[in-house]
């Protein structure tokens with residue numbers, strides 16, 4: 001299952017998953033793109049119906065949430081506290097923190113219990129509090145830090161009810177998508193990933209993630225990002 005499957009990384013994840021012929025059915029969800037399901041992520045009844053439709057086909061072994069926003073209409077990452085706007089901040093939290101958490105609320109119950117199952121959400125290294133040396137991007141950073149805490153909290157409850165399932169936050173690196181487009185000036189050579197390359201790296205990270213990494217954030221190379 002890929003949520004946010006019309007986005008740069010989400011669409012590439014769907015392609016990469018479908019290339020792995022040993023996997024079962026791959027289902028894609030977006031708000032209105034060319035995907036198997038459509039869902040308004042901000043509407044809980046819609047999320048519940050989407051999870052029920054997918055769960056009805058059998059247990060789900062992998063859910064990846066690839067939604068998120070950095071900039072958009074009326075939304076720009078803040079360079080200074082003078083730019084903080086309550087409505088913009090609330091919208092960024094709604095998209096980056098609350099949407100993946102609500103997807104988890106409805107998808108964790110349909111995760112398989114008979115073998116390894118993973119719920120993963122795209123986060124970002126800038127959501128690391130201990131790694132924050134530059135400041136700026138207050139809403140995006142804070143919304144991802146809050147997402148990371150939500151994932152950790154969910155992982156503790158999940159471990160009690162499903163021993164084979166785990167939750168991961170994922171940092172994809174800097175990827176050539178619309179989200180990163182205005183902000184790629186300082187990316188070192190070789191560190192700007194094509195979406196399909198990023199997707200393959202993320203799937204490798206998910207595959208290799210040890211059980212005790214549930215609730216943590218892992219980067220594209222498998223290394224742990226400190227909270």
Ligand SMILES: NC(=O)c1ccc[n+]([C@@H]2O[C@H](COP(=O)([O-])OP(=O)(O)OC[C@H]3O[C@@H](n4cnc5c(N)ncnc54)[C@H](OP(=O)(O)O)[C@@H]3O)[C@@H](O)[C@H]2O)c1
Pocket residue numbers: 003004005006007008009010029030031032033041066067068069070095099122123124125171172173174175176177178179180
């Ligand atoms: N690109 C990078 O360099 C980079 C770096 C670090 C972290 N990330 C993270 O990776 C994830 C995917 O990013 P991307 O680069 O693939 O970005 P993208 O191409 O802009 O795709 C983002 C997806 O987020 C969903 N979305 C956008 N606006 C939304 C809204 N108002 N309400 C609900 N959902 C909305 C859309 O999902 P639908 O398909 O459903 O419309 C869209 O496809 C994000 O969480 C981002 O923070 C990206």
